[in-house]
Amino acid sequence: MTDGGNGSTTNGRLQGLYSECGQSPWLDNLRRGWITGGELDAWVEQGIRGLTSNPSIFQKAIESSPDYDEQFGDLVCGGTSVDDAYWQLVTSDIRGALRALEGVHEASGGTDGFVSVEVDPSLAHDQTATTQAARDLHEAIARPNLMVKIPGTLEGLGAIRQMIAEGRSINVTLIFSVARYEQVAEAYLSGLEDRVASGVADLSGVASVASFFVSRTDTEVDRRLDSVGTPSALGLRGRTAVAQAQAAYGRFGEIFSGPRWERLAALGAQVQRPLWASTSTKNPAYPDTLYVDELIGPHTVNTMPDDTLAAFCDHGKLRRTVDADQSAASYVLDAVQEHGIDLDGVADTLEAQGVAAFTKSFDELLVSLQTKADSLA
Numbered sequence: 606m607t608d609g610g611n612g613s614t615t616n617g618r619l620q621g622l623y624s625e626c627g628q629s630p631w632l633d634n635l636r637r638g639w640i641t642g643g644e645l646d647a648w649v650e651q652g653i654r655g656l657t658s659n660p661s662i663f664q665k666a667i668e669s670s671p672d673y674d675e676q677f678g679d680l681v682c683g684g685t686s687v688d689d690a691y692w693q694l695v696t697s698d699i700r701g702a703l704r705a706l707e708g709v710h711e712a713s714g715g716t717d718g719f720v721s722v723e724v725d726p727s728l729a730h731d732q733t734a735t736t737q738a739a740r741d742l743h744e745a746i747a748r749p750n751l752m753v754k755i756p757g758t759l760e761g762l763g764a765i766r767q768m769i770a771e772g773r774s775i776n777v778t779l780i781f782s783v784a785r786y787e788q789v790a791e792a793y794l795s796g797l798e799d800r801v802a803s804g805v806a807d808l809s810g811v812a813s814v815a816s817f818f819v820s821r822t823d824t825e826v827d828r829r830l831d832s833v834g835t836p837s838a839l840g841l842r843g844r845t846a847v848a849q850a851q852a853a854y855g856r857f858g859e860i861f862s863g864p865r866w867e868r869l870a871a872l873g874a875q876v877q878r879p880l881w882a883s884t885s886t887k888n889p890a891y892p893d894t895l896y897v898d899e900l901i902g903p904h905t906v907n908t909m910p911d912d913t914l915a916a917f918c919d920h921g922k923l924r925r926t927v928d929a930d931q932s933a934a935s936y937v938l939d940a941v942q943e944h945g946i947d948l949d950g951v952a953d954t955l956e957a958q959g960v961a962a963f964t965k966s967f968d969e970l971l972v973s974l975q976t977k978a979d980s981l982a
Contacts, residue, residue, distance in 0.1 A: 619652025619914070621923045627903030629717050630917075631655035633882070633910050636666035637673060640701035648911075651918070654709050656702050657721040657776065657816075657882070657908045659754070661966040663695055668973055681978040691974055695722060696746055703748045710750035715810065716875060721776040722746075723754035726963035729761065729779075736764040743773045752776040752812070756960060757785055762792045765813075769796025770803065774812040778882070779959045781818055782952035786853045786879075789815045790860045793877040797869050809873030814880040814906055817853050819896045820887045821955050822846040827888070829946050838944045841937065843891050847899045848937035849948070854879055854902060854927045855934075861904075880906040885913045894921045902927030 622628045632648055635658045639645040645656075667673050673694050680690040702720040710718025724738040739753045753773065755761050757780045768775050769792070777789045793813050800808060823846040830838045860866070861876045884896040884907055892898070893916045897907055902925050909917065942948060 617652075618918050618921050618923055621652075622901065622907070623652065623654060625923060626901050626925050627905070628901050629654040629878075629906045630914070631657055631719075631880070631906055631908040632914065633657045633884070633908040634662055635698055635702055636670060637698055637701070638670060640698065640705065641672070645702060645705045648914070649705055649709065653914075654706075654713070654717045655719045655721075655906065655908070656706060657754075657880075658695075658699070658702075659723050659778070659966075660726055660963045660970070663698075664966040664970040666698075667694060667970060674977075677974065677977065678981055681981055687971060687975045687978050690978075691971060696742075699746060699751070700748070703746070703750055707748075707750055715749065716812065718750045719752045719774065719776075719812065719814075720750060721752040721754050721778075723778065723963070726756065726960055726967055729756040729758050729960045729964075732760045732763045735761055736767050739764060739768050739773065739775070740771070743768075749810070752814070754778045754816075756956075757789050757815070758956065758960070759788075762788055765789065766792040766796040766799065769793055769811060769813065770799035772800060772805070772811050776814050776816055776880070778816045779818060779956055780816055781822060781955040781959075782949060783849060783853050783856060784949065785952060785956075786815055786817060787856055787860070790857070790877055794860075794865065794869065797874050801869070801872065807873050808869060809875070812875050813877040815877055816880045816882040816908075817850055818883040818955065818959070819846045819850055819881055819900070820883045820885060821959070822849060822951065823891075824887050825951050825955055826941060826946055826948075829951070830941070830944065833944050833946075835944070837940075841941055841944070843888065843895075844937045845941050845946075845948075846896065848934040850879075850881060850900050851927055851931065851934040852938060854900075854905065855931050857904070858928075876904055878904050878906050880908055882908055884908065885910045898922040898926065900927050901925055 619630045622630050632653050677690055699722045706718040728734040739755055742753045754776045755764050757777045765775055780786050823843055826845040827842045830842050857879050881900045886893050886895050897917045
């Protein structure tokens with residue numbers, strides 16, 4: 606079956622993202638039934654090259670399925686606290702996903718095949734606690750294709766630098782602005798330089814992605830453009846998120862070039878790839894593959910929920926787009942700000958909402974598990 610003219614078969618679009626465009630498609634979802642039932646293996650066979658998770662994903666998975674009941678019951682009846690039982694449920698799933706993707710990791714020479722798990726989101730504004738939590742997860746799971754997620758808050762930057770200096774692969778999450786992306790990239794480079802200063806001569810075992818959130822930006826900016834209400838403001842709806850991600854990609858190319866980067870690359874350092882996150886379309890008026898089709902390019906990752914993956918496999922456009930028209934991206938961002946939209950303020954709002962949403966999911970799941978534990982007593 607052909608794709609209707611974009612040069613790839615329907616079943617080959619995921620492979621084409623990587624082989625033709627240099628972008629790694631990752632799956633932004635996880636549940637135990639996918640591991641035990643073979644669905645995750647099937648996604649990998651179709652071209653999935655990594656996986657991301659977060660507290661909201663685990664809340665939905667654990668609360669909506671009986672797959673976790675036996676392990677949870679054994680743990681709490683054996684005296685394990687609810688909090689520790691939660692992390693054991695999570696790490697069991699993460700280990701299963703790591704096994705499913707270890708072949709990709711090996712075949713890619715350690716540049717792909719990663720699975721991400723997030724630290725307790727309530728620690729997002731505590732650098733010391735985040736650093737220790739990330740270290741603990743790396744040491745508990747101890748697999749080369751593990752990435753621990755650290756929120757890209759101001760307090761998270763120091764934790765990111767420290768983890769990279771220790772040689773631990775990190776997924777920096779909840780990035781909502783180009784300015785914060787630049788700070789995250791600086792933390793990565795500084796961490797690598799710290800590692801060299803400590804006497805390490807081979808940097809090839811450290812990987813990182815910078816997760817730039819997309820659709821939520823349009824949701825918030827569109828809300829503010831609706832408040833402005835002029836025809837020119839309304840004409841900008843649905844354009845900011847892609848433009849901002851494309852601007853970040855432009856900075857990526859500048860940051861990971863030149864003498865500073867070349868010194869690190871000579872020691873085997875990998876670029877910190879931009880990862881496009883929050884890529885499901887929130888506004889039904891927009892194409893369901895908008896945040897995939899318009900952000901395709903080399904040295905990037907797009908992590909997609911399964912519904913978005915299925916949509917892209919069915920009718921996505923396979924072509925390099927992320928840097929096709931940088932001047933147009935700049936125009937959109939300038940025009941949005943000329944209408945009084947403070948993009949730094951948007952980023953601050955979205956970061957706070959993102960941390961709060963993940964913390965809420967984490968807390969609600971622990972309450973639900975405590976209720977279940979009480980019923981087993």
